[in-house]
Amino acid sequence: MELKEIQRLEGHTDRVWSLDWNPATGHAGIPLVFASCSGDKTVRIWEQNLSSGLWACKAVLEETHTRTVRSCAWSPSGKLLATASFDATTAIWENVGGDFECVSTLEGHENEVKSVAWNAAGTLLATCSRDKSVWIWEVLPGNEFECVSVLQGHSQDVKMVKWHPTEDILFSCSYDNNLKVWADEGDSDDWQCIQTLGEPNNGHTSTVWALSFNASGDKMVSCSDDLTLKVWETENTGMQSGGGFAPWRHRCTLTGYHDRTIFSVHWSREGIIASAAADDAIRFFVDDNESQVGGPLYKLLLKKEKGHDMDVNFVQWSPGEKPLLASASDDGTIKVWELIS
Amino acid sequence: MDVLGFAKAMDDLFDSSLNLEDAHYKEGYDEGYSHGLAAGREEARQVGLKVGFEVGEELGFYRGCVDIWSSAIQLDPTCFSPRAKTIIGQMEELIHNYPLMDPENVQVQEIMDSLRLKFKVVCSSLHIKLEYNGYPKSSKEANDIQF
Numbered sequence: 505m506e507l508k509e510i511q512r513l514e515g516h517t518d519r520v521w522s523l524d525w526n527p528a529t530g531h532a533g534i535p536l537v538f539a540s541c542s543g544d545k546t547v548r549i550w551e552q553n554l555s556s557g558l559w560a561c562k563a564v565l566e567e568t569h570t571r572t573v574r575s576c577a578w579s580p581s582g583k584l585l586a587t588a589s590f591d592a593t594t595a596i597w598e599n600v601g602g603d604f605e606c607v608s609t610l611e612g613h614e615n616e617v618k619s620v621a622w623n624a625a626g627t628l629l630a631t632c633s634r635d636k637s638v639w640i641w642e643v644l645p646g647n648e649f650e651c652v653s654v655l656q657g658h659s660q661d662v663k664m665v666k667w668h669p670t671e672d673i674l675f676s677c678s679y680d681n682n683l684k685v686w687a688d689e690g691d692s693d694d695w696q697c698i699q700t701l702g703e704p705n706n707g708h709t710s711t712v713w714a715l716s717f718n719a720s721g722d723k724m725v726s727c728s729d730d731l732t733l734k735v736w737e738t739e740n741t742g743m744q745s746g747g748g749f750a751p752w753r754h755r756c757t758l759t760g761y762h763d764r765t766i767f768s769v770h771w772s773r774e775g776i777i778a779s780a781a782a783d784d785a786i787r788f789f790v791d792d793n794e795s796q797v798g799g800p801l802y803k804l805l806l807k808k809e810k811g812h813d814m815d816v817n818f819v820q821w822s823p824g825e826k827p828l829l830a831s832a833s834d835d836g837t838i839k840v841w842e843l844i845s
Numbered sequence: 846m847d848v849l850g851f852a853k854a855m856d857d858l859f860d861s862s863l864n865l866e867d868a869h870y871k872e873g874y875d876e877g878y879s880h881g882l883a884a885g886r887e888e889a890r891q892v893g894l895k896v897g898f899e900v901g902e903e904l905g906f907y908r909g910c911v912d913i914w915s916s917a918i919q920l921d922p923t924c925f926s927p928r929a930k931t932i933i934g935q936m937e938e939l940i941h942n943y944p945l946m947d948p949e950n951v952q953v954q955e956i957m958d959s960l961r962l963k964f965k966v967v968c969s970s971l972h973i974k975l976e977y978n979g980y981p982k983s984s985k986e987a988n989d990i991q992f
Contacts, residue, residue, distance in 0.1 A: 612969035614983055635983045639969075650926060651969040654962040656983075693928065 506844050507786065507808045510828065513550060513838040515561050518543030520832035522575045522818045528582025530824025537562075538822070538830055539585055540838050541573035547587050547597075549604065550838070559840060568595055568606050575619045575664075580626040584647075588617040594631050596647060607647040612639060612654075623667040623674075628652070630674050632662035638676050638686065640695055653695040657684055664714050669721040673698075673749075677712035683726055683736075687749060699751055701736065706754035708734060716771045724752065725777055727766035733758040733779060733789070735802065756801045761787060772821040776805065776843070778829055780816035785809045786831055788843065812837065897948070899979070900957070904943060906977060907960055911936050914967070929970040932963045939963070 523540040530536040536552040536559075547565040552558070571590035578585050585597040585604070594617055596608040614635035621630050629641040629649065638655040660679035667674055674686040674695075683701040688694060701707045710729035717724050724736045735755040764782035771777050777789040785807055792803040812833035822828040829841045914933050917924055925933070939960050944950040961981070968975055 610969075611972065611974070612965060637983065650928060651966045652928070654965045656958065656962060693931075 505788075505806045507788075507806060507811075507829075508842045508844055510557070510840045510842055511559055513540075513559055513561070513840070514836070515548055515564075516540065516542040516544050516546070516836050516838075518572075519814075519834040519836060520817065520838055521572065523820060523830055523832050523838060524576050524578050524585075525820060525822045525830065526578045526582045527580055527823050528578075530822060536822060536824060536828075537582075538820075539576045539578065539587075540832060541576045541587060542836075543572045545569050545571060545573060545589075547573055547576055547585070563602075563604050565597060565604050565606075569593070571616075574617065577620050577622055579622050579643075580624060586620045586622065586629060588620040588631060590616040592617060592633070594620050594629075596649065598647065608649055610639075610641060610649055610651075612651060613637070618662060619664040619666075621665045621667050621674075623672055624670055625672075628667070628672065630665040630667065630676075632665045632676055634661045636660060636662060636678075638662055638665055638674070638684075640674065640686075652693050655686055655695055655697070657686075657697045657700075658682065663712065666715055666717070669717050669719070671721070675715055675724070677715055677726060679711045681708050681710055681712060681728075681730075683707065683712055683715060685752065698749055701752060701754075706734070706757070708732065711765075713766065714768045716769050716777075718771045718775065719773045723755065723771075725769050725771055727769040727779055729765045731759070731762045731764070731766065733761075733766065733769060733777065733802075758789060758800060758802055761789075761804055761807075767815065768818040768820075770820050772827055774827065776821075777802065778819045778821065780819040780831060782815045783809075784812050784814060784816060784833075786811040786816055786819060786829070786841075806843070808841075811841075812839065893948075900945075900948075900953075902977070902979070903957065903981070904940060904945070904960075906980075907936060907964060908940055910964070910967075910975065911940065926970055929967050932967050932970075936960060936963050936967070 520540050520542045523538050526537040535554050539547055539549050541547045548561050549563040550559045551562045553560065569589040569591050573587050573589045575588040576585060587595045592613045592615055594610040595606050597604045598607045613633040616634045617631050619632050627643050629643060630638060632638045636658050640652045641649045642652050644650055658678040658680050662676050662678045665674060665676045675683060677683045681702060684697050685699040686695055687698045689696045703709060708728040708730050712726050712728045715724055715726040722738055726734050734757050736752045737755040738752045739750045762781050766779050766781045768780040769777060775791060779787045787807045788805040789802045790805045792801055795801050811831060812835050814834035816831050816833050818832040820830055831839050911933055918930060939956050943956050944953060
């Protein structure tokens with residue numbers, strides 16, 4: 505197993521916090537596209553050249569956010585890009601003939617917005633902030649967005665929000681060491697916290713930075729400042745099928761593989777978990793089919809030391825037939841990798 | 846005085862010496878207690894004044910906002926989205942149900958928290974930021990680490 509560096513992308517003039525692959529690209533002749541966001545207050549759009557296979561920066565989204573852009577997320581259709589900033593706003597951008605225009609600004613958070621996420625259908629948006637709250641927004645016609653609910657529950661800075669891949673259930677993780685699960689309880693706008701995964705549930709013992717679902721949505725992996733990855737599972741056959749909400753429970757903890765904070769984790773469709781850590785390394789884990797009884801259910805596949813010159817803030821697998829991995833770092837660069845056996 | 850009377854008088858004499866420490870303790874305790882009672886009452890009065898003012902200020906603020914918004918809706922029902930109108934109605938009910946004269950009521954925090962969240966949703970819907978000097982914030986600005 506080898507992690508081959510395909511390209512090193514420079515351009516941002518400050519640390520790159522995050523990136524997001526456009527889900528509507530990478531197939532049927534459409535070149536792969538991803539967006540990256542940075543401490544330099546801009547968002548860059550990168551597109552792959554189909555013949556050379558190399559990426560180039562196609563657009564720079566600037567002069568909108570007045571502070572660091574911390575997170576970005578394409579809508580499921582790939583038509584809109586949401587960018588979350590320390591300036592307490594979330595901007596919505598639309599590609600209008602090659603130019604990206606800011607078509608809406610979501611305001612309301614008291615301070616830095618840390619993460620933004622679209623639900624599977626693209627009808628809801630979630631944001632979270634250092635103000636400890638999670639906001640849910642409804643996507644209305646004409647690029648209008650209306651706040652549906654303000655959720656208070658975390659006792660500290662909320663680092664990330666992520667929707668379940670198939671259900672309209674929202675997950676958040678925080679500096680308060682907890683993962684929280686939120687759902688609309690009644691028939692209209694009654695969002696509540698339906699589960700908290702904390703220390704009593706075999707949860708993390710320090711800041712939880714990120715979470716990611718497997719392809720089928722019955723497992724989730726979270727990463728933390730406590731130097732572990734935790735895998736969670738549910739028997740949920742789907743709330744739509746009348747199964748109701750099945751609680752998540754701890755499946756296993758991966759300890760001893762990281763000696764610095766793990767900032768990001770992403771589960772590929774093929775079942776490979778990639779992690780990004782403060783020791784500049786990228787690691788890969790897979791199911792361990794020969795695991796002993798009581799032993800860890802996942803094994804380390806590969807560790808790429810010095811993946812970057814500084815902290816790796818984010819990793820994400822690409823869409824498309826041949827999954828690539830993109831990583832973003834404090835060193836101001838983005839790298840695109842291919843995992844080869 | 847006869848012998849018994851003298852012995853008793855001697856006992857009393859020594860009693861008060863032996864119990865001197867106890868007597869002084871009791872005297873001091875009584876004095877401290879009544880001073881403490883008075884000081885505590887005064888301090889609690891100050892706290893009550895402060896908290897009462899803050900609660901009144903926040904509740905009054907929401908009352909004022911809801912009154913204006915409700916008037917606007919009466920003049921033009923389309924000026925607010927259906928969702929905003931529903932939430933304003935919910936705020937009206939919460940304000941009405943707030944146990945103003947019963948600060949020990951267990952619901953006071955819950956109602957106020959709910960009002961704060963609903964207020965944020967309405968402000969967001971109107972694209973405005975309304976607050977007053979001293980409006981409760983969720984986090985202290987200066988000392989938090991930003992990552």
